[in-house]
Amino acid sequence: MIDWNTRNRFCASCGLPTLSVHAGYKRICPATDLSSSSSPPPPDTPTPRRPCPSRSTISNIAFPRSDPTMIAAVLSHDGSRLLLGRQRRWPPRLYSVLAGFLEPGESVEEAVRREVFEEAGVRVGRVVLHSTQPWPYPASLMIGAVASALPGEGEAIHTGHDDELEDARWVAVEEVREALGRVRLRLGDTKPNGLGGGDDGEGDGEGDGGKILLPPWTAIANRLLTAVIEGFGRV
Numbered sequence: 001m002i003d004w005n006t007r008n009r010f011c012a013s014c015g016l017p018t019l020s021v022h023a024g025y026k027r028i029c030p031a032t033d034l035s036s037s038s039s040p041p042p043p044d045t046p047t048p049r050r051p052c053p054s055r056s057t058i059s060n061i062a063f064p065r066s067d068p069t070m071i072a073a074v075l076s077h078d079g080s081r082l083l084l085g086r087q088r089r090w091p092p093r094l095y096s097v098l099a100g101f102l103e104p105g106e107s108v109e110e111a112v113r114r115e116v117f118e119e120a121g122v123r124v125g126r127v128v129l130h131s132t133q134p135w136p137y138p139a140s141l142m143i144g145a146v147a148s149a150l151p152g153e154g155e156a157i158h159t160g161h162d163d164e165l166e167d168a169r170w171v172a173v174e175e176v177r178e179a180l181g182r183v184r185l186r187l188g189d190t191k192p193n194g195l196g197g198g199d200d201g202e203g204d205g206e207g208d209g210g211k212i213l214l215p216p217w218t219a220i221a222n223r224l225l226t227a228v229i230e231g232f233g234r235v
Helices: 002-007 108-120 173-180 220-229
Strands: 019-021 026-028 067-075 081-086 098-101 124-135 140-149 167-172
Touching: 067 108, 067 124, 067 220, 081 108, 081 173, 098 108, 108 124, 108 140, 124 220, 140 220, 167 173, 173 220
Parallel strands: 067 140
Antiparallel strands: 019 026, 067 081, 067 098, 081 167, 124 140
């Protein structure tokens, strides 16, 4: 809420400063304020502001926005593998499912197919919605899905459409199951935590053979992978 109030200090209709109300959960464009003018009024006297459409023909209240974002666990056509990707800025060996913002006028299913193709070159057919999660970084609503890749060339990975992913790969379902069983990452970690050769959580990954890491259980990505392992979306 602090972030939203910081980013939305001016009225979208007239450009004047807005006022935070309802304990910061709404902002309005007031009809008067205490700003100075060419002829200063007495102290603490409200001064009328110029007309604004938000006080007449459209709503005068601005609410925090939520940006719909798809996030999908993509299965191979035969259900034996999961598509995982990683970004350069992530901790070493951390992989996750693919995600991206919905475009205007786009359904969740269409966004899943588009984003997976853009990021990994994989073509998706069947899409099943699973769950959602508010994700305030800064204002996303993560809409989780489980999808199936089209067979044959549809499963070919190609990350050259954009540079968002450093790597994308198909990982066997059993390897994902094993990785879920040793998740140690916490939100905000910058390095693998609790994995490796030592007991201090600062290991380099040698103790676990340098295996992939997955997001923590608090993230919807983890919940989607767990759901797939437990049979959701698999035919």
